[in-house]
Amino acid sequence: MTSPKIKLTNVCKRFGPKVVLDGINLEVAAGESLVIIGGSGSGKSVTLKCILGLLTPDEGTIEIDGEPVIGMKRAERERVNRNIGMLFQGGALFDSLKIWENVAFGLIQGQGKNRVEAKAIAMEKLAAVGLGPEVAELAPAELSGGMQKRVGLARAIATEPEIIFFDEPTTGLDPIMGDVINDLIVKCVRELGATAMSITHDMASARKISDRIAMLYKGKIIWEGQTAEIDNADEAHVDQFIHGRAEGPIQMELRRL
Numbered sequence: 001m002t003s004p005k006i007k008l009t010n011v012c013k014r015f016g017p018k019v020v021l022d023g024i025n026l027e028v029a030a031g032e033s034l035v036i037i038g039g040s041g042s043g044k045s046v047t048l049k050c051i052l053g054l055l056t057p058d059e060g061t062i063e064i065d066g067e068p069v070i071g072m073k074r075a076e077r078e079r080v081n082r083n084i085g086m087l088f089q090g091g092a093l094f095d096s097l098k099i100w101e102n103v104a105f106g107l108i109q110g111q112g113k114n115r116v117e118a119k120a121i122a123m124e125k126l127a128a129v130g131l132g133p134e135v136a137e138l139a140p141a142e143l144s145g146g147m148q149k150r151v152g153l154a155r156a157i158a159t160e161p162e163i164i165f166f167d168e169p170t171t172g173l174d175p176i177m178g179d180v181i182n183d184l185i186v187k188c189v190r191e192l193g194a195t196a197m198s199i200t201h202d203m204a205s206a207r208k209i210s211d212r213i214a215m216l217y218k219g220k221i222i223w224e225g226q227t228a229e230i231d232n233a234d235e236a237h238v239d240q241f242i243h244g245r246a247e248g249p250i251q252m253e254l255r256r257l
Contacts, residue, residue: 002029002030003063003065003066004027004028004029004030004063004066005028005029005030005031005032005064005065005162005163005195006026006027006028006051006062006063006064006163006195006197007026007027007028007061007062007063007066008024008025008026008027008047008050008051008060008061008062009025009060009061009062009063010023010024010025010059010060010061011023011024011025011047011050011057011059011060011061011062012024012057012058012059012060013043013046013050013055013057013058014058019219020043020046020219021043021046021047021050021057021219022218022219022220023059023060023219023220024043024047024060024216024219024220024221025221026047026214026221026224028195028197029195030195031193031194031195032195032196032211032212033186033189033195033196033197033198033209033210033211033212034196034197034198034210034211034212034213034214035197035198035199035200035205035206035209035210035212035213035214035227036197036198036199036200036213036214036215036216037199037200037201037203037206037213037214037215037216037241037242038199038201038215038216038217038241039201039217039241039250040201042216042217042218042219043216043218043219044199044216045167045199047199047216048165048167048197048199050062051064051069051165051197052081052084052086052165053069053072053077053080053081056070056071057070064080064163065080065083067080082110082111082159082161083161083162083163084161084162084163084164084165085106085155085156085157085158085159085161085163085164085165085194086156086164086165086166086167087149087152087153087155087156087164087165087166087167087169087185088152088167089167089168089169089171092152093140093148093151093152093155094140095139095140095141097140098136098137098138098139099126099131099135099136099137099138099139099140099143099151100119100122100123100126100136100137101122102140102151102155103122103125103126103151103154103155103158104118104119104121104122104158105155105158106155106158106159107121107122107158107159110159111159119136121158122136122154122158123136125154125155125157125158126150126151126154128154128157128187128188128191129150129151129153129154129184129188130150130180130184131147131150131151131154135147135151145172145173145177146173146174146177146180146181149169149173149177149181150181150184153169153181153184153185153188157188157192157194160192161192161194162194162195163194163195163196163197164188164189164192164194164195164196164197165196165197165198166185166196166197166198166199166200166209167198167199168199168200168201168202169181169182169185169198169200169205169209170182170200170202170204170205171200171202175204178202178204178205179204179208181205182204182205182208182209183208185198185209186208186209189209196209198210203241203242203244206227207227207230210227211226211227212224212225212226212227213225213226213227213230215235215237215238215241217237217250222235222237222238223235223237223238230242236248236249237249237250
C-alpha cells in the first residue's frame with residue numbers, strides 16, 4: 001500500500017494555556033487535493049505552519065513522503081521543502097522585484113538556476129496562469145489583486161513541486177476573479193500531478209478545488225469526507241458552516257455593547 005504524501009498523527013499545538021490543535025489526525029494521498037475548512041481561529045493556519053516546519057508541534061508526528069519531519073536538521077528540512085510550493089494568502093510578492101523575478105525566486109535562490117534560464121521558466125509559468133509577457137517587467141504594485149494572485153500561483157508552480165499549499169487562495173477577490181483563480185488552481189495542480197492541501201473559509205472555493213474536505217473546529221477534525229458528501233454530512237457544525245448560518249452550535253464571540 002502506498003504511504004500518504006502527508007500524514008499528521010495526534011498533532012497538538014498550544015500557545016501558553018490556549019490549545020490551538022488538539023490531536024489532529026489527517027492523511028493526504030499522493031495526487032489528492034484536500035481542503036481544510038473552518039472559521040477564524042479554528043487552527044487552519046497553525047496546521048499549515050506545522051507541516052511546513054514554521055511551527056513545531058508540542059506533541060504528535062508529521063510525515064511527508066513517509067519521512068518524519070519534526071525535529072529535522074535545517075539542511076534536511078530545506079531538502080524536503082524544495083518539493084513544496086506555496087500560494088500565500090496575500091500573494092506575498094516582493095515589492096522590490098519585477099514580476100518575473102518574483103516567479104523565478106525559488107528557481108534562482110533555491111535551485112541555483114541562472115537568470116536567463118529562470119526567466120524563461122518564469123515566462124512559461126506566467127503564461128500558464130493567463131498572464132502575457134507584458135507583465136514580466138512590471139512591479140507588483142502595478143498589478144490588480146487578481147493579477148497578483150495569479151503571479152503568486154505562477155511562483156508556487158515554478159519549481160514544479162510535488163506538493164502545493166494554498167492559504168486562503170480567494171481571499172480579497174471578487175466572486176468572478178475568485179472563480180478564475182479556482183479554475184487555475186485545478187488546472188495547474190492537475191497538470192503537475194501534484195498533491196494539494198488548502199485552507200479556506202470560502203465554500204465555493206473549497207468545493208471547486210478539492211477531492212476531499214476536512215473541517216477543523218476548536219482544534220479538532222470534526223468531519224472529513226469526499227467533497228460530494230459534505231452536503232449530506234450528519235454534523236451540525238458542518239451544516240451551519242457550509243450554509244453560512246448565524247444560528248447553530250458555532251457561536252461567534254461578539255462584544256456586547
